[in-house]
Amino acid sequence: MTTTHPSGRTAIVTGGAGGIGRGIVRRLAADGFTVVLADLDETAVHEAAAEIGGRVEPHLLDVTDPASRRSVVARADALGGADLLVNCAGVLRDARVRRLEPALFRRLTEINLIGPLALARLVGPGMGARGGGAIVNLASRAWLGTFGSTAYSTAKGGLVGATRSLALELGPRGITVNAVAPGFVDTPMTDGLPPEVRRRTLDAIPVGRAGRPEDVADAVAFLADAGYVTGQVLVACGGRSIGDPYLARAS
Amino acid sequence: MSAPTVEAVVRGHGAATRLVTDALAVARPTSPSAVVVPAVPDLRPLDELTDERLATDVGDTLDAVLADVRAVLDGAVHRLVFVLPAAPLMATAGGAAASAVTGGVLSMARTLAIELAREQVAVNVVAVDPRATTVAALAGQLGVLLGEGGEAITGQEIYLTAGTDLGRIRP
Numbered sequence: 001m002t003t004t005h006p007s008g009r010t011a012i013v014t015g016g017a018g019g020i021g022r023g024i025v026r027r028l029a030a031d032g033f034t035v036v037l038a039d040l041d042e043t044a045v046h047e048a049a050a051e052i053g054g055r056v057e058p059h060l061l062d063v064t065d066p067a068s069r070r071s072v073v074a075r076a077d078a079l080g081g082a083d084l085l086v087n088c089a090g091v092l093r094d095a096r097v098r099r100l101e102p103a104l105f106r107r108l109t110e111i112n113l114i115g116p117l118a119l120a121r122l123v124g125p126g127m128g129a130r131g132g133g134a135i136v137n138l139a140s141r142a143w144l145g146t147f148g149s150t151a152y153s154t155a156k157g158g159l160v161g162a163t164r165s166l167a168l169e170l171g172p173r174g175i176t177v178n179a180v181a182p183g184f185v186d187t188p189m190t191d192g193l194p195p196e197v198r199r200r201t202l203d204a205i206p207v208g209r210a211g212r213p214e215d216v217a218d219a220v221a222f223l224a225d226a227g228y229v230t231g232q233v234l235v236a237c238g239g240r241s242i243g244d245p246y247l248a249r250a251s
Numbered sequence: 252m253s254a255p256t257v258e259a260v261v262r263g264h265g266a267a268t269r270l271v272t273d274a275l276a277v278a279r280p281t282s283p284s285a286v287v288v289p290a291v292p293d294l295r296p297l298d299e300l301t302d303e304r305l306a307t308d309v310g311d312t313l314d315a316v317l318a319d320v321r322a323v324l325d326g327a328v329h330r331l332v333f334v335l336p337a338a339p340l341m342a343t344a345g346g347a348a349a350s351a352v353t354g355g356v357l358s359m360a361r362t363l364a365i366e367l368a369r370e371q372v373a374v375n376v377v378a379v380d381p382r383a384t385t386v387a388a389l390a391g392q393l394g395v396l397l398g399e400g401g402e403a404i405t406g407q408e409i410y411l412t413a414g415t416d417l418g419r420i421r422p
Contacts (some may be wrong), residue, residue, distance in 0.1 A: 029362075030298070066302040096366055097320065097321070097324065097362075097363060097366060097367075098321075098324065100317070102314060102317060102318070105313075105314065106310060106314055106319050109309065109313055109314075109355075110306075110309050110310060112304045113309060113351055114306065114309055114310055115299065115308070117305055117347060117351060118300075118302055119297065119303055120297065120299050120347075121297050124297055124298070125298065139325040141363075142358070143356070143358050143361045144361060145358060145360075145361025145364065145365050145406060146362055146365065147362070147365050147366055149362055150317075150359060150362050150363065150366070153358040153359065153361065153362040154313060154317075154355040154356070154358055154362070155355065156358060157312070157354045157355045157356075157359065157361075157422075158309070158350075158351040158352065158354045158355030158358070158383035159351070159354070159356020160353075160354050160358070160422055161339070161340070161342070161349045161351055161353055161354015161355065161357070161422055162348075162350050162351040162354065163345045164350060164354075165293060165339065165342045165343055165344065165345070165349070165350035165364055166297065166347050167342070167347040168342055168343065168344040168346075169296065169297055169344040169345055169347065170297070175316065202297035220271075229349075231310065231342065231420075232420075
């Protein structure tokens, strides 16, 4: 279900052309936001914006590039300034700790952790000056620990940690900062899983299905307007984190 | 008869390094062990977290933690403990970078605990607070984690904070 809000609010969604990001953009656009759909993939950015329609502004963004980060915030400023930042851009490529290349570890830190922090710094002053706003960071269930996921879980755990401290720091400026931690979500990123792994994963999800991008979008949309909720992690995993995640102990 | 004491390896340059060294002199580990003490960045308002500072305070610090972990795993450790400052781990205003590091290490420890269980390596986090954590308190805890029976404790975070974190949601 979507909600109609007063017009004029602007959101930045990084990674907005990806599976989860596109679902978030679609939801926020339906909720009345003008959305800067920011992503690294030029073709996908324009294709996603055209597919969703409405007040969606495509914008190329490399979250690891300071100039590119400033550019996307400037684009939102031209639209009146970001009222909502959704840090959704992320990369899941990893290895067990003994095989993990330091360069890959650093790359995931830059994309999944440093990029979101830098964007929060860029939008914070404007949000505060306009009386407040919301930052929603896409963490992951991997924050709780996941086999073979040292770099990804470290970055996402770092994002959860930063979310909590940012909530304390930015609360007095009227800015809420929260995280959403999705579990297994059907996206192009998870399409390549071996069938057996997919089956075992689904078996470990109490609600009996994989997540959908709109499930994550629901959580983001809630936090976008939940002015009395801050510093929290909303785990959207179909209950997998309450039961036995199974894959965590896969041999 | 109790197991013989072995020397634990200490890696990292965090503020609690001296506390850890002093505690290990008392703790008497009985399993091959390593304690990593990350150098968590100082508190700094978000507005001052420049791109360069994020790269060093967060990126370089986490790189160093990974290097320390890889180094100790090249040895034959059976117990790995990260010692972190409790304040940024729990959250503190002006601590975005510090909390990014401590939160990252906490999740790294959880993942390592899952990953290394098959190798009989136990991995845990101990959170310390300079106002509340004495050498004796840390020595007692490390004695449990690095001693006989410590293999049953893995993937945990233990707060040696004398209750100063009560009433708060932990990460």
